[in-house]
Amino acid sequence: MKNRRDFLKEVCPTAAFAFFGVSFLEACSADSLDEDTGDGTTPPADNGYTKSGSTYTIDLTHSNFSELAQDGGWMNGSGIGIQALFLRTSSTSIQAYSNRCPAHGQRNQWEKLSNSTFKCNHAGNSYSTDCDNTQLDCFETSLDGDKLTLTM
Incomplete structure (x- = not known):
């Protein structure tokens, strides 16, 4: 006769999957919603x-x-599929930075404290917008009228 532990090991996973279905597996997925999953082409x-x-x-x-x-x-830009923070620094310049918080990797908990500082609210850390003195990755940008080109 099987003991209780063996019974639970064999029956409980099957019962849990039958009860919760595929949505349970998706909810436990290791994939992160914060990661860019694009294939490198124009979004639909x-x-x-x-x-x-x-x-x-x-x-x-x-x-x-x-x-x-x-x-x-x-x-x-996280909400529209661009994993970057954008800052308009003048009428002729827009800077772009990684929106991945250096401390914990969060992408959607940012606020601008000033024209020279972003804050990641997940851990409360602040980061300079000066590309020479920041922990945020800075990306190459080019502004031509109403067209911004960003290379990540």
Whole structure:
């Protein structure tokens, strides 16, 4: 006769999968929603940008990028598929940084404290927007009128 522990080991996983189904497996997936899972091509929806390899061409007149219209404006591109923080530093310059928090890897818990500092609210750490003195990766950008080119 089997003991209780052996019985639970054999029956409980089967019962749990039958009860919870595939959604249980998906909820326990090791995949992170914070990671870029794109294939390097243009996204299917009109999000205001195209992508070719690691280069994004962004239409700043698109509503997704309205926060970048004014100097000091900023946004996190995570919600539209671009894993970067953007900061409008002047009428002729937009800087871009990795939106992965150096301390814990979070991508969607950012705020701008000033034109020179971003804060990752997951751990409360602050990071300079000076690309020469920051723990954030800075990306190459080029602004031509209403077109921003970003190379990650």
